[in-house]
Amino acid sequence: MISRLQHTFGVTVQALNWFVSYFNTRSMFVRQSCNSSATTACNYGIPQGSSLGPLCFILFIVPLSSVIGSFGVRHHQYADNTQTSIAALKDDLKVNINTLKKCTTTVHQWLLHNGLQLNPSNQQSEVILFTAARGRQFVDDVPSLQVSDVVIQPSATIKSLGVTLDRHLTFDQHVANVCKTCYFHIRVLHHVPQSLPDDVARIVACSTVGSRLDYCNSLFVSMTDSNFKKLQHVQNTLGQVMLRAGKFEHISPALIKLHWLPVQQHILYKQALITFNVLHHNNRSYLRDLLTIHNPSHNLRSSSHHLLSVGYMQSVSSSCCYKQSAATN
16 A cells, blocks of 8 residues: 555655555454453454545555556446446447456456455346347347356346436336335335424424435436426325325425426436536536537527537437437436
C-alpha cells in the first residue's frame, strides 16, 4: 500500500509518513465474553470501520482498471464491486466470451498477486446476457463462464447498486421488488399518523417509501405503462394513509395537498433537471458529451430555444438511453 501511494499517486515526504504511521504497529485479538486471545501483529488489511478504510481500498485497487482495460473490456468499479461488460454481435459472441474469460482469469491472478481473493462461488459473481427484445429468439444463451475453477451459470436477473436488471431491461422484476418493499412499510406507516404530527409523519413517509420510488427512477423513462401504474398505485396508497383519506376518494387533491408529483411526471421533471444542470452548469461531463445542440440549417424561431438534436435509434432499447430521452422529453 505504501509503495502504491508513493509510485502510483506520487505521495511523498510528510504525507507519506502520515500513511506509514497510520498502518504501522497495528495489532489485533479476538474476544469472546470475558476471554481474549493473544495479541498478534496486523501486517495486512485495512482497519475495519475506519474513515480512511474505503478510500485506501479504492487507491489500492486502482491498477485493476488498467488490467481490465488492456483487454478492451468495459468496466465499472464501485468500492469492492467491479462489473465488466462487452458489446458483441451475434456472430462475434463466442470470440468476445473468450476475451471476457481471459480478462477474468488475469483479474484473478492480479488479485492473488496483490493479496486479495476473488470469490466466484459466493453468489456475488454473476453473468447475464442483455439482448434486444426483437432479436432475442435468434441469440443463444450465454454459455457458462469459468472463473478460478468455478463455473458460473447465466442469471435471468442481476442486482446492480440496488437496481434489479433483467435480460430485456424491462425493469419488471425491479418494480415488483420496489412495490413489495413499499407496501410493507406502508402497512407499518398506517399506524404512524395517529401518533405523530402531520409534518413529521410526512417526513417519515418520504424517507421510507418516497425514497424507494425515487431511487434511480431516471432509468424508468421509457418503461411500460403497466409498471408505471404499479408505482403510481404505491404513491396513491401512501397519500391516502398520510391524509387518512377514504379508499374511494379521488387521489389528485391528496397529491396536490402533499405537493407530490405523480410518479411519471416526477421522473420527467428529474431528468429535465439533470439535463438543465448538465447544459448550463457543466455538471456530469460524461453526460454532457452525449448531448448535441440542435443547429438548424435555416434561421428559425426555435433557434434560440437551445433544443437538443434527436438522433436516429435503430432499436427500442437504444431509444431508452439518456441521449434520446433527454432530447425528446
